[in-house]
Amino acid sequence: MLDSRIVRILQETVGKENVSTEQADRICYSYDATQQRFLPDVVVHPGSPREVSLIMKMANAEKIPVFPRGAGSGFTGGSLPTKGGIVLVMTRLDRILRIDEENLIAEVEPGLVTEQFQLAVEKVGLFYPPDPASLKFSTMGGNVAECAGGPRCVKYGVTKDYILGLEIVTPQGDIIRTGGETMKGVVGYDLTKLMVGSEGTLGIITKIIVKLIPLPEAKKTMLVQFDSIDGAAQAVSSIIRGKIIPTTLEFMDATTIDCVRKATSLDLPESTRAVLIIEVDGDQDLINRQAKRILEIIAPLGVISTQVAETQAESEALWQVRRSVSASLRKVNPDKFNEDICVPRSKVPDMIRAIEGISAKHAVPIVNFGHAGDGNIHVNVMVDLKTPGEHDRAHRAIEEIFAETLKLGGTMSGEHGIGITKAPYIPMELDPIAVTYMKTIKRALDPNNILNPGKVFLEDQ
Amino acid sequence: MLDSRIVRILQETVGKENVSTEQADRICYSYDATQQRFLPDVVVHPGSPREVSLIMKMANAEKIPVFPRGAGSGFTGGSLPTKGGIVLVMTRLDRILRIDEENLIAEVEPGLVTEQFQLAVEKVGLFYPPDPASLKFSTMGGNVAECAGGPRCVKYGVTKDYILGLEIVTPQGDIIRTGGETMKGVVGYDLTKLMVGSEGTLGIITKIIVKLIPLPEAKKTMLVQFDSIDGAAQAVSSIIRGKIIPTTLEFMDATTIDCVRKATSLDLPESTRAVLIIEVDGDQDLINRQAKRILEIIAPLGVISTQVAETQAESEALWQVRRSVSASLRKVNPDKFNEDICVPRSKVPDMIRAIEGISAKHAVPIVNFGHAGDGNIHVNVMVDLKTPGEHDRAHRAIEEIFAETLKLGGTMSGEHGIGITKAPYIPMELDPIAVTYMKTIKRALDPNNILNPGKVFLEDQ
Numbered sequence: 006m007l008d009s010r011i012v013r014i015l016q017e018t019v020g021k022e023n024v025s026t027e028q029a030d031r032i033c034y035s036y037d038a039t040q041q042r043f044l045p046d047v048v049v050h051p052g053s054p055r056e057v058s059l060i061m062k063m064a065n066a067e068k069i070p071v072f073p074r075g076a077g078s079g080f081t082g083g084s085l086p087t088k089g090g091i092v093l094v095m096t097r098l099d100r101i102l103r104i105d106e107e108n109l110i111a112e113v114e115p116g117l118v119t120e121q122f123q124l125a126v127e128k129v130g131l132f133y134p135p136d137p138a139s140l141k142f143s144t145m146g147g148n149v150a151e152c153a154g155g156p157r158c159v160k161y162g163v164t165k166d167y168i169l170g171l172e173i174v175t176p177q178g179d180i181i182r183t184g185g186e187t188m189k190g191v192v193g194y195d196l197t198k199l200m201v202g203s204e205g206t207l208g209i210i211t212k213i214i215v216k217l218i219p220l221p222e223a224k225k226t227m228l229v230q231f232d233s234i235d236g237a238a239q240a241v242s243s244i245i246r247g248k249i250i251p252t253t254l255e256f257m258d259a260t261t262i263d264c265v266r267k268a269t270s271l272d273l274p275e276s277t278r279a280v281l282i283i284e285v286d287g288d289q290d291l292i293n294r295q296a297k298r299i300l301e302i303i304a305p306l307g308v309i310s311t312q313v314a315e316t317q318a319e320s321e322a323l324w325q326v327r328r329s330v331s332a333s334l335r336k337v338n339p340d341k342f343n344e345d346i347c348v349p350r351s352k353v354p355d356m357i358r359a360i361e362g363i364s365a366k367h368a369v370p371i372v373n374f375g376h377a378g379d380g381n382i383h384v385n386v387m388v389d390l391k392t393p394g395e396h397d398r399a400h401r402a403i404e405e406i407f408a409e410t411l412k413l414g415g416t417m418s419g420e421h422g423i424g425i426t427k428a429p430y431i432p433m434e435l436d437p438i439a440v441t442y443m444k445t446i447k448r449a450l451d452p453n454n455i456l457n458p459g460k461v462f463l464e465d466q
Numbered sequence: 467m468l469d470s471r472i473v474r475i476l477q478e479t480v481g482k483e484n485v486s487t488e489q490a491d492r493i494c495y496s497y498d499a500t501q502q503r504f505l506p507d508v509v510v511h512p513g514s515p516r517e518v519s520l521i522m523k524m525a526n527a528e529k530i531p532v533f534p535r536g537a538g539s540g541f542t543g544g545s546l547p548t549k550g551g552i553v554l555v556m557t558r559l560d561r562i563l564r565i566d567e568e569n570l571i572a573e574v575e576p577g578l579v580t581e582q583f584q585l586a587v588e589k590v591g592l593f594y595p596p597d598p599a600s601l602k603f604s605t606m607g608g609n610v611a612e613c614a615g616g617p618r619c620v621k622y623g624v625t626k627d628y629i630l631g632l633e634i635v636t637p638q639g640d641i642i643r644t645g646g647e648t649m650k651g652v653v654g655y656d657l658t659k660l661m662v663g664s665e666g667t668l669g670i671i672t673k674i675i676v677k678l679i680p681l682p683e684a685k686k687t688m689l690v691q692f693d694s695i696d697g698a699a700q701a702v703s704s705i706i707r708g709k710i711i712p713t714t715l716e717f718m719d720a721t722t723i724d725c726v727r728k729a730t731s732l733d734l735p736e737s738t739r740a741v742l743i744i745e746v747d748g749d750q751d752l753i754n755r756q757a758k759r760i761l762e763i764i765a766p767l768g769v770i771s772t773q774v775a776e777t778q779a780e781s782e783a784l785w786q787v788r789r790s791v792s793a794s795l796r797k798v799n800p801d802k803f804n805e806d807i808c809v810p811r812s813k814v815p816d817m818i819r820a821i822e823g824i825s826a827k828h829a830v831p832i833v834n835f836g837h838a839g840d841g842n843i844h845v846n847v848m849v850d851l852k853t854p855g856e857h858d859r860a861h862r863a864i865e866e867i868f869a870e871t872l873k874l875g876g877t878m879s880g881e882h883g884i885g886i887t888k889a890p891y892i893p894m895e896l897d898p899i900a901v902t903y904m905k906t907i908k909r910a911l912d913p914n915n916i917l918n919p920g921k922v923f924l925e926d927q
Contacts, residue, residue, distance in 0.1 A: 107812040179899045187808040188840035189880035191613045194904045198659035219709035248680035347648040351568040379649035419650035438640045443655045449910035
């Protein structure tokens with residue numbers, strides 16, 4: 006437990022009402038979307054960058070670990086207070102500071118919920134594309150820290166592609182600005198892109214300058230049922246080879262379809278072994294032509310049926326099939342390990358086949374869906390953790406999945422990050438010298454290792 | 467001069483024919499596009515990453531500075547061998563290793579000339595958008611080291627947006643891979659984006675994995691003459707507010723137009739005070755509609771005349787006006803200082819007005835042209851260095867231009883980098899703590915300060 010003197014300093018810094026050492030509050034901030042829990046010593050809700058700075062100066066001097074946190078919706082434990090200390094909850098800093106329609110930029114605070122931001126910019130005809138599944142509750146700061154992705158990244162890129170500048174508080178408590186407001190800028194090293202995706206280990210984000218683009222005029226959603234996963238995968242490759250980059254190319258495998266069959270009013274016959282949700286957006290006339298061309302391209306690839314949404318409501322109904330996946334998975338098994346491997350998109354069929362083999366070998370059901378357009382597959386290893394041995398079998402399967410991913414030129418995480426759950430596997434993917442390079446940067450910028458320690462890299466690696 | 471033992475080791479590493487200490491060769495590699503010259507001790511042309519690695523291990527052990535170099539076309543001295551030592555010329559490594567049409571990526575070596583790469587990918591219907599003015603001779607490695615831009619960045623972004631992964635040789639001589647081949651990837655810190663734009667100070671690029679996009683079906687070029695710079699600037703803002711992002715929005719001010727008037731067959735009357743070259747690309751039908759809409763939007767803004775290219779040859783003729791600028795400037799004065807400030811695009815008129823004031827105050831002609839679409843203005847301070855006092859007056863003007871740029875929320879370099887020419891001005895733009903953060907990274911990764919020392923940051927800053 007923390008010294009009462011430290012708690013008093015925190016109270017003086019942010020106000021008594023924004024500091025809690027109550028067991029109930031500490032439990033609330035002990036977990037994220039993983040199955041793991043770690044109790045912090047104290048929960049602090051700062052109200053300004055200056056308060057964050059004062060907290061970091063004190064924490065650095067006293068060598069108290071600090072764990073910054075947005076909505077705690079991460080899948081890899083990036084925000085978990087693994088060593089007690091201070092959880093710094095950034096959600097009070099949730100304002101949109103400005104939307105500059107002339108320069109297509111916005112400035113926001115880290116605690117802002119991503120969907121709130123998207124709705125605000127869409128009101129003025131602008132667009133912030135990154136769309137992680139958590140967007141209704143996850144925060145911009147968390148999205149930046151993890152470099153969140155989502156279905157629309159096929160066409161529009163990831164969070165990193167939209168971050169022009171940051172205000173960050175360093176582990177030593179200094180407030181610095183990185184990047185700026187211009188579309189181009191090459192003055193000094195790119196600290197902005199180094200911070201994006203560094204999982205809160207190099208600095209605490211207190212302001213974000215975001216690049217926006219014009220909101221596409223229209224979109225068109227299609228749901229296509231295939232008689233094989235190979236047909237669906239071939240469809241993805243053929244569309245891209247046809248020089249069309251759709252907004253989304255989401256796929257679901259046969260096990261996923263079995264799970265959602267009862268959760269949707271859509272007719273999903275047993276013969277359907279894969280589904281693609283294809284969306285195009287942009288100029289109305291152009292997307293009509295693109296949609297027609299896509300259907301021509303994929304026609305010979307084992308298409309069982311095609312639904313084309315003509316209205317926004319119909320589009321929502323098609324997306325509902327995809328959105329019902331996560332909740333439906335519990336029909337397979339009560340617990341899951343959710344990995345988000347990414348392979349070159351042409352390797353998706355090889356990867357799915359390999360996963361099927363690994364699933365059979367270890368006798369663990371594995372459900373695959375996700376962003377086929379950029380090769381980013383959400384691999385859900387379904388287990389019942391109450392059954393002895395399930396945990397270990399699942400982990401042996403995951404390790405084999407990662408090995409196969411890397412063999413195919415992929416990466417073990419497309420958008421969820423490393424946090425603690427994937428840290429043990431880092432040596433499988435990264436050259437030891439590259440890891441040394443990264444740890445050298447961490448040590449140089451956070452010599453006391455107080456900011457989100459133990460994340461990304463295992464401490465003994 | 468280097469010890470003959472060192473030269474012998476270099477000869478054994480890369481072959482005698484690839485090492486030179488001849489005065490003539492050393493002079494060839496003593497300069498770039500700035501006016502400055504520094505003689506290296508030895509010029510080395512490595513033929514493989516392994517050779518680069520061996521050279522760096524030796525140089526690091528012997529504390530000999532190493533200056534990597536592509537075509538030496540930089541505007542800020544980034545490749546100049548300011549401390550003698552070894553110039554490492556990367557141009558023998560000039561292969562396209564593969565173009566993967568299914569995954570829209572390519573892997574290339576750093577010495578490959580950018581235009582050669584663009585032509586190769588365009589042959590298979592793909593597109594690498596970054597287009598620095600030097601693309602006919604500058605190299606992919608140099609473009610990555612400086613994060614090159616160009617006219618098309620308004621729509622397509624800069625070099626950094628297209629680099630997925632790198633092979634680099636570290637200052638200690640280790641060969642490491644950063645990033646990868648997938649569109650998404652969040653495993654560890656983003657060393658790739660840290661390297662892009664770090665001006666050869668953190669590692670030597672030996673391989674580059676590039677993201678490609680489908681080649682746009684068609685393009686349409688328009689040259690519009692305006693009766694005022696404000697009209698042209700307003701046109702840029704109005705087009706973007708109209709939710710159209712053209713491929714290019716290049717502008718020339720009145721002085722630029724005076725320079726090119728005799729170099730082109732195009733009728734440029736005296737009343738023309740600004741020119742915009744607007745290009746749109748994509749679906750043929752869509753760009754026809756966009757071009758029509760653009761002309762409607764800008765019609766009330768003082769348009770004197772509009773040329774619309776209907777053929778590729780006509781488009782080339784319009785671009786010829788822009789391409790003739792650099793050579794034409796010598797009519798104003800024999801020498802120039804070429805800066806590439808970047809401001810939020812809505813601030814371009816304010817910036818131009820400020821520059822006009824600074825030009826009058828210091829009695830130095832200043833010619834402005836460049837990428838209005840992203841606020842990136844090429845400011846050419848024209849001088850005759852043989853005239854006493856011109857150099858100092860020019861530098862006082864430049865310092866005031868930078869101060870005004872920063873006041874308007876801009877940056878002193880959009881695409882040319884810092885090198886040595888802008889290093890003295892870094893403290894004007896960057897927070898001292900941000901500079902410390904950057905220098906900490908440099909020191910951590912290159913403790914002996916042997917890789918391109920003295921660039922980006924002044925050593926006593």
